[in-house]
Amino acid sequence: MRIGEAAVASGMTTKTLRFYEASGLLPATERATNGYRDYGADTTARLDFIRRSRAAGLTLAQIRDILQIRDVGEAPCMHVRDLLARQLADLDRQIAELLALRATVAEFHDAASEPDPAACDPDRICSYL
Amino acid sequence: MRIGEAAVASGMTTKTLRFYEASGLLPATERATNGYRDYGADTTARLDFIRRSRAAGLTLAQIRDILQIRDVGEAPCMHVRDLLARQLADLDRQIAELLALRATVAEFHDAASEPDPAACDPDRICSYL
DNA sequence: CTTGACCTTCCAGTGTAGGGGAAGGTACAG
DNA sequence: CTGTACCTTCCCCTACACTGGAAGGTCAAG
Numbered sequence: 001m002r003i004g005e006a007a008v009a010s011g012m013t014t015k016t017l018r019f020y021e022a023s024g025l026l027p028a029t030e031r032a033t034n035g036y037r038d039y040g041a042d043t044t045a046r047l048d049f050i051r052r053s054r055a056a057g058l059t060l061a062q063i064r065d066i067l068q069i070r071d072v073g074e075a076p077c078m079h080v081r082d083l084l085a086r087q088l089a090d091l092d093r094q095i096a097e098l099l100a101l102r103a104t105v106a107e108f109h110d111a112a113s114e115p116d117p118a119a120c121d122p123d124r125i126c127s128y129l
Numbered sequence: 130m131r132i133g134e135a136a137v138a139s140g141m142t143t144k145t146l147r148f149y150e151a152s153g154l155l156p157a158t159e160r161a162t163n164g165y166r167d168y169g170a171d172t173t174a175r176l177d178f179i180r181r182s183r184a185a186g187l188t189l190a191q192i193r194d195i196l197q198i199r200d201v202g203e204a205p206c207m208h209v210r211d212l213l214a215r216q217l218a219d220l221d222r223q224i225a226e227l228l229a230l231r232a233t234v235a236e237f238h239d240a241a242s243e244p245d246p247a248a249c250d251p252d253r254i255c256s257y258l
Numbered sequence: 259c260t261t262g263a264c265c266t267t268c269c270a271g272t273g274t275a276g277g278g279g280a281a282g283g284t285a286c287a288g
Numbered sequence: 289c290t291g292t293a294c295c296t297t298c299c300c301c302t303a304c305a306c307t308g309g310a311a312g313g314t315c316a317a318g
Contacts, residue, residue, distance in 0.1 A: 004294065014295085019276055034284055036295055042252065049254040056237055056258060057230050060275070070254050077244060080255050084238040091231045095224060101186050102220045108185055109213040115206060123171065125178040125199050126209050129185060133264065143265085148306060163314055165265055189305070259318100266313065272306090283296070288289100 001039040010047035017047075024064050025050060027071075057087060130168040139176035146176075153193050154179060156200075186216060 007014045020026045026046065029037045046067070053063045062083055069076040112128040119127040136143045149155045155175065158166045175196070182192045191212055198205035241257040248256040 002295075013277085015277060016275085018297095023275090034295080036284085045252055046254065049258065052258050054275095056234050058258075066255060066258075070251065075249050075251075076255050077241065077249065077257060080257050081238065081241040081244075084234055084241055084257070087234050088231065088238055091227055091234060095227050095231065098220055098224050098227065102217065102224065105185050105213055105216050105220060109210065109217055112206065112210040112213055120204050120206065122199065122204075123174055125175065126195060126205050128206060128209050128213070129178065129181050129187075129195075131265075142307085144307060145305085147267095152305090163265080165314085183305095261316105261318085263316090264314075267311090269308105269310085271308080272304105274303100276302090278299105278301075280298085280300105281296100284294075286292090286294100288291085 001041070001043065003037045003039070006039045006043055006047070009044050010051065012047065012051075020047075020050065020060075023060055025060060025067060056084075057091070058083070130170070130172065132166045132168070135168045135172055135176070138173050139180065141176065141180075149176075149179070149189075152189055154189060154196060185213075186220070187212065 001009070003014045003017055007017055010017075017026065021028060026043065029039055029043075032038050049067075050063055053066070054060075058066075066076045066080060066083070069079055108128055116127075121127055130138070132143045132146055136146055139146075146155065150157060155172065158168055158172075161167050178196075179192055182195070183189075187195075195205045195209055195212070198208055237257055245256075250256055
Protein backbone atom coordinates (compact mmCIF):
# COMPACT_ATOMS: atom_id res chain seq x y z
CA MET A 1 0.00 0.00 0.00
CA ARG A 2 1.50 3.32 -1.03
CA ILE A 3 1.15 6.42 1.10
CA GLY A 4 -1.65 7.86 -1.03
CA GLU A 5 -3.77 4.73 -0.64
CA ALA A 6 -3.11 4.56 3.09
CA ALA A 7 -4.11 8.21 3.32
CA VAL A 8 -7.42 7.62 1.52
CA ALA A 9 -8.10 4.49 3.57
CA SER A 10 -7.61 6.37 6.83
CA GLY A 11 -9.14 9.65 5.78
CA MET A 12 -5.88 11.48 6.42
CA THR A 13 -3.51 13.30 4.13
CA THR A 14 -0.11 12.05 2.98
CA LYS A 15 1.35 15.02 4.83
CA THR A 16 -0.18 13.77 8.06
CA LEU A 17 1.16 10.24 7.58
CA ARG A 18 4.71 11.47 7.02
CA PHE A 19 4.29 13.78 10.00
CA TYR A 20 3.14 10.83 12.16
CA GLU A 21 6.16 8.85 11.05
CA ALA A 22 8.48 11.73 11.94
CA SER A 23 6.65 12.07 15.28
CA GLY A 24 7.16 8.42 16.17
CA LEU A 25 3.53 7.32 15.83
CA LEU A 26 4.21 5.25 12.76
CA PRO A 27 7.32 3.09 12.43
CA ALA A 28 9.62 3.72 9.48
CA THR A 29 8.10 1.60 6.76
CA GLU A 30 9.60 -0.70 4.21
CA ARG A 31 10.51 1.09 1.04
CA ALA A 32 9.95 -0.14 -2.48
CA THR A 33 12.96 -0.15 -4.80
CA ASN A 34 11.95 3.29 -6.02
CA GLY A 35 12.05 4.68 -2.51
CA TYR A 36 8.30 4.86 -2.05
CA ARG A 37 6.88 3.90 1.36
CA ASP A 38 5.14 0.53 1.35
CA TYR A 39 2.60 0.12 4.13
CA GLY A 40 1.28 -3.21 5.39
CA ALA A 41 -2.36 -3.84 6.26
CA ASP A 42 -1.65 -3.29 9.97
CA THR A 43 -1.00 0.35 9.25
CA THR A 44 -4.69 0.93 8.60
CA ALA A 45 -5.60 -0.49 12.01
CA ARG A 46 -2.91 1.68 13.60
CA LEU A 47 -4.20 4.78 11.88
CA ASP A 48 -7.75 3.93 12.95
CA PHE A 49 -6.51 3.66 16.51
CA ILE A 50 -4.83 7.02 16.22
CA ARG A 51 -8.03 8.54 14.89
CA ARG A 52 -10.14 7.08 17.69
CA SER A 53 -7.63 8.30 20.25
CA ARG A 54 -7.59 11.78 18.73
CA ALA A 55 -11.39 11.76 18.89
CA ALA A 56 -11.06 11.05 22.60
CA GLY A 57 -8.99 14.20 22.90
CA LEU A 58 -5.64 12.49 23.47
CA THR A 59 -2.55 14.32 22.28
CA LEU A 60 -0.18 12.77 19.79
CA ALA A 61 2.37 12.39 22.61
CA GLN A 62 -0.09 10.37 24.68
CA ILE A 63 -1.03 8.22 21.70
CA ARG A 64 2.64 7.65 20.95
CA ASP A 65 3.15 6.39 24.51
CA ILE A 66 0.32 3.89 24.17
CA LEU A 67 1.62 2.69 20.83
CA GLN A 68 5.12 2.24 22.23
CA ILE A 69 3.79 0.05 25.02
CA ARG A 70 1.95 -2.07 22.50
CA ASP A 71 5.02 -2.16 20.28
CA VAL A 72 7.21 -3.72 22.97
CA GLY A 73 4.58 -6.45 23.28
CA GLU A 74 2.76 -5.38 26.43
CA ALA A 75 -0.93 -4.64 26.77
CA PRO A 76 -1.40 -0.90 27.32
CA CYS A 77 -4.77 -1.37 29.09
CA MET A 78 -3.63 -0.15 32.51
CA HIS A 79 -1.84 2.79 31.03
CA VAL A 80 -4.87 3.66 28.92
CA ARG A 81 -7.18 3.44 31.92
CA ASP A 82 -4.98 5.83 33.91
CA LEU A 83 -4.70 8.13 30.93
CA LEU A 84 -8.47 8.21 30.51
CA ALA A 85 -8.92 8.93 34.21
CA ARG A 86 -6.54 11.87 33.98
CA GLN A 87 -8.22 12.99 30.77
CA LEU A 88 -11.59 12.97 32.54
CA ALA A 89 -10.24 14.98 35.46
CA ASP A 90 -8.64 17.41 33.05
CA LEU A 91 -11.85 17.81 31.08
CA ASP A 92 -13.78 18.44 34.28
CA ARG A 93 -11.31 21.12 35.23
CA GLN A 94 -11.49 22.76 31.82
CA ILE A 95 -15.28 22.65 31.82
CA ALA A 96 -15.41 24.20 35.28
CA GLU A 97 -13.04 26.95 34.15
CA LEU A 98 -15.10 27.68 31.07
CA LEU A 99 -18.33 27.74 33.09
CA ALA A 100 -16.78 30.22 35.51
CA LEU A 101 -15.56 32.34 32.61
CA ARG A 102 -18.99 32.13 31.02
CA ALA A 103 -20.59 33.44 34.22
CA THR A 104 -18.15 36.35 34.30
CA VAL A 105 -18.73 37.22 30.67
CA ALA A 106 -22.50 36.88 31.09
CA GLU A 107 -22.37 39.44 33.90
CA PHE A 108 -20.40 41.86 31.76
CA HIS A 109 -22.77 41.28 28.86
CA ASP A 110 -25.86 41.87 30.97
CA ALA A 111 -24.38 45.14 32.20
CA ALA A 112 -23.55 46.17 28.66
CA SER A 113 -27.08 45.40 27.52
CA GLU A 114 -28.47 48.07 29.79
CA PRO A 115 -26.58 51.03 28.41
CA ASP A 116 -25.90 53.68 30.99
CA PRO A 117 -24.17 56.65 29.34
CA ALA A 118 -23.52 58.14 32.75
CA ALA A 119 -21.30 55.17 33.63
CA CYS A 120 -19.14 55.80 30.60
CA ASP A 121 -15.77 56.99 31.84
CA PRO A 122 -13.15 57.41 29.12
CA ASP A 123 -10.36 56.92 31.65
CA ARG A 124 -11.65 53.45 32.27
CA ILE A 125 -11.64 52.73 28.50
CA CYS A 126 -14.96 50.89 28.80
CA SER A 127 -17.06 50.61 31.93
CA TYR A 128 -18.43 47.26 30.83
CA LEU A 129 -15.14 45.48 31.26
CA MET B 130 7.08 56.05 35.55
CA ARG B 131 9.69 53.70 34.13
CA ILE B 132 8.81 50.36 32.62
CA GLY B 133 9.80 48.42 35.73
CA GLU B 134 7.52 50.48 37.94
CA ALA B 135 4.64 50.17 35.47
CA ALA B 136 5.23 46.43 35.40
CA VAL B 137 5.06 46.13 39.18
CA ALA B 138 2.00 48.39 39.32
CA SER B 139 0.15 46.26 36.80
CA GLY B 140 1.43 42.89 37.91
CA MET B 141 2.96 42.23 34.52
CA THR B 142 6.55 41.82 33.37
CA THR B 143 8.56 44.41 31.48
CA LYS B 144 8.73 41.90 28.66
CA THR B 145 4.95 41.88 28.47
CA LEU B 146 4.72 45.66 28.39
CA ARG B 147 7.17 45.93 25.50
CA PHE B 148 5.29 43.13 23.79
CA TYR B 149 2.01 45.01 24.22
CA GLU B 150 3.58 48.12 22.75
CA ALA B 151 4.86 46.16 19.75
CA SER B 152 1.39 44.59 19.43
CA GLY B 153 -0.35 47.95 19.33
CA LEU B 154 -2.06 47.72 22.72
CA LEU B 155 0.10 50.41 24.24
CA PRO B 156 1.02 53.56 22.32
CA ALA B 157 4.69 54.34 21.83
CA THR B 158 5.58 56.21 24.98
CA GLU B 159 7.59 59.32 25.57
CA ARG B 160 11.23 58.60 26.09
CA ALA B 161 13.48 60.17 28.68
CA THR B 162 16.76 61.64 27.41
CA ASN B 163 18.48 58.34 28.13
CA GLY B 164 16.04 56.48 25.91
CA TYR B 165 14.07 54.90 28.75
CA ARG B 166 10.31 54.67 28.32
CA ASP B 167 8.40 57.14 30.48
CA TYR B 168 4.83 56.11 31.22
CA GLY B 169 2.06 58.45 32.36
CA ALA B 170 -0.49 57.57 35.02
CA ASP B 171 -3.06 56.68 32.36
CA THR B 172 -0.94 53.68 31.43
CA THR B 173 -1.86 51.96 34.67
CA ALA B 174 -5.57 52.31 33.92
CA ARG B 175 -4.96 51.00 30.41
CA LEU B 176 -3.07 47.99 31.70
CA ASP B 177 -5.82 47.33 34.23
CA PHE B 178 -8.32 47.38 31.40
CA ILE B 179 -6.21 44.94 29.46
CA ARG B 180 -6.02 42.64 32.46
CA ARG B 181 -9.78 42.75 33.02
CA SER B 182 -10.36 42.04 29.36
CA ARG B 183 -7.91 39.13 29.39
CA ALA B 184 -9.75 37.79 32.43
CA ALA B 185 -12.92 37.89 30.33
CA GLY B 186 -11.19 35.68 27.81
CA LEU B 187 -10.75 38.33 25.12
CA THR B 188 -7.78 37.96 22.79
CA LEU B 189 -5.17 40.67 22.48
CA ALA B 190 -6.51 41.42 18.99
CA GLN B 191 -9.99 42.03 20.35
CA ILE B 192 -8.66 44.20 23.16
CA ARG B 193 -6.59 46.18 20.67
CA ASP B 194 -9.74 46.86 18.64
CA ILE B 195 -11.56 48.20 21.70
CA LEU B 196 -8.61 50.38 22.65
CA GLN B 197 -8.36 51.78 19.15
CA ILE B 198 -12.01 52.81 19.19
CA ARG B 199 -11.46 54.55 22.50
CA ASP B 200 -8.27 56.14 21.18
CA VAL B 201 -10.04 57.83 18.28
CA GLY B 202 -12.40 59.35 20.86
CA GLU B 203 -15.45 57.14 20.44
CA ALA B 204 -17.15 55.09 23.13
CA PRO B 205 -16.56 51.40 22.43
CA CYS B 206 -19.68 50.31 24.36
CA MET B 207 -21.59 48.96 21.37
CA HIS B 208 -18.57 47.18 20.04
CA VAL B 209 -17.87 45.69 23.46
CA ARG B 210 -21.46 44.50 23.80
CA ASP B 211 -21.31 42.72 20.45
CA LEU B 212 -17.93 41.27 21.32
CA LEU B 213 -19.26 39.95 24.63
CA ALA B 214 -22.27 38.42 22.89
CA ARG B 215 -20.00 36.60 20.46
CA GLN B 216 -17.73 35.59 23.31
CA LEU B 217 -20.72 34.10 25.15
CA ALA B 218 -21.81 32.16 22.08
CA ASP B 219 -18.27 30.94 21.57
CA LEU B 220 -17.97 29.84 25.18
CA ASP B 221 -21.27 27.98 24.93
CA ARG B 222 -20.01 26.18 21.86
CA GLN B 223 -16.72 25.27 23.54
CA ILE B 224 -18.51 24.06 26.67
CA ALA B 225 -20.87 21.92 24.61
CA GLU B 226 -17.92 20.42 22.75
CA LEU B 227 -16.09 19.63 25.96
CA LEU B 228 -19.21 18.09 27.51
CA ALA B 229 -19.64 15.86 24.47
CA LEU B 230 -15.98 14.89 24.64
CA ARG B 231 -16.31 14.21 28.34
CA ALA B 232 -19.21 11.84 27.69
CA THR B 233 -17.17 9.97 25.10
CA VAL B 234 -14.14 9.71 27.36
CA ALA B 235 -16.32 8.65 30.31
CA GLU B 236 -17.66 5.77 28.24
CA PHE B 237 -14.17 4.65 27.32
CA HIS B 238 -13.06 4.97 30.90
CA ASP B 239 -15.98 2.93 32.23
CA ALA B 240 -15.18 0.19 29.74
CA ALA B 241 -11.52 0.26 30.76
CA SER B 242 -12.45 0.00 34.43
CA GLU B 243 -14.01 -3.42 33.88
CA PRO B 244 -10.95 -5.18 32.52
CA ASP B 245 -11.83 -7.94 30.10
CA PRO B 246 -8.64 -9.72 29.03
CA ALA B 247 -10.60 -11.58 26.36
CA ALA B 248 -11.37 -8.30 24.62
CA CYS B 249 -7.70 -7.52 24.33
CA ASP B 250 -6.79 -7.71 20.67
CA PRO B 251 -3.22 -6.66 19.89
CA ASP B 252 -4.24 -5.82 16.32
CA ARG B 253 -6.56 -3.20 17.70
CA ILE B 254 -3.70 -1.75 19.83
CA CYS B 255 -6.08 -1.24 22.73
CA SER B 256 -9.70 -2.37 22.87
CA TYR B 257 -10.61 0.48 25.19
CA LEU B 258 -10.14 3.13 22.58
C1' DC C 259 36.53 52.22 39.54
C1' DT C 260 33.52 48.74 39.83
C1' DT C 261 29.39 46.47 40.94
C1' DG C 262 24.62 45.86 40.39
C1' DA C 263 20.19 47.18 39.06
C1' DC C 264 18.06 49.08 35.75
C1' DC C 265 17.13 50.00 30.77
C1' DT C 266 17.59 49.35 25.29
C1' DT C 267 17.06 46.45 20.82
C1' DC C 268 16.74 42.28 18.33
C1' DC C 269 16.49 37.36 17.45
C1' DA C 270 14.73 33.04 18.51
C1' DG C 271 11.98 29.59 20.84
C1' DT C 272 7.84 27.58 23.40
C1' DG C 273 3.66 23.87 22.21
C1' DT C 274 0.08 21.73 18.94
C1' DA C 275 -0.92 19.43 14.68
C1' DG C 276 -0.15 19.70 10.79
C1' DG C 277 -0.27 22.78 5.85
C1' DG C 278 2.17 25.05 1.71
C1' DG C 279 5.15 24.81 -1.65
C1' DA C 280 9.80 24.09 -3.91
C1' DA C 281 12.86 21.01 -6.38
C1' DG C 282 13.33 16.76 -8.08
C1' DG C 283 12.58 11.40 -8.97
C1' DT C 284 9.27 7.63 -11.00
C1' DA C 285 5.79 5.23 -13.61
C1' DC C 286 2.54 4.84 -17.08
C1' DA C 287 -0.61 6.45 -20.90
C1' DG C 288 -1.00 8.50 -25.31
C1' DC D 289 8.53 12.67 -26.11
C1' DT D 290 5.34 14.62 -23.11
C1' DG D 291 1.83 15.02 -19.85
C1' DT D 292 0.10 13.71 -15.38
C1' DA D 293 -0.21 11.65 -11.24
C1' DC D 294 2.20 9.97 -8.08
C1' DC D 295 6.22 9.90 -4.82
C1' DT D 296 10.68 11.88 -2.21
C1' DT D 297 13.05 15.34 1.07
C1' DC D 298 13.49 19.91 2.75
C1' DC D 299 12.35 24.07 4.99
C1' DC D 300 9.16 27.55 6.30
C1' DC D 301 4.45 29.04 7.99
C1' DT D 302 0.08 29.19 10.90
C1' DA D 303 -2.24 31.01 15.81
C1' DC D 304 -1.51 32.52 20.66
C1' DA D 305 0.81 35.19 24.19
C1' DC D 306 4.46 35.61 25.64
C1' DT D 307 9.54 34.20 27.46
C1' DG D 308 14.72 33.71 27.25
C1' DG D 309 18.88 35.38 26.23
C1' DA D 310 22.57 38.06 23.98
C1' DA D 311 24.96 42.40 23.55
C1' DG D 312 25.17 46.72 25.06
C1' DG D 313 23.85 51.59 27.34
C1' DT D 314 22.79 54.31 31.99
C1' DC D 315 22.92 55.55 36.62
C1' DA D 316 23.60 55.63 41.64
C1' DA D 317 26.08 53.63 45.55
C1' DG D 318 30.23 52.07 47.77
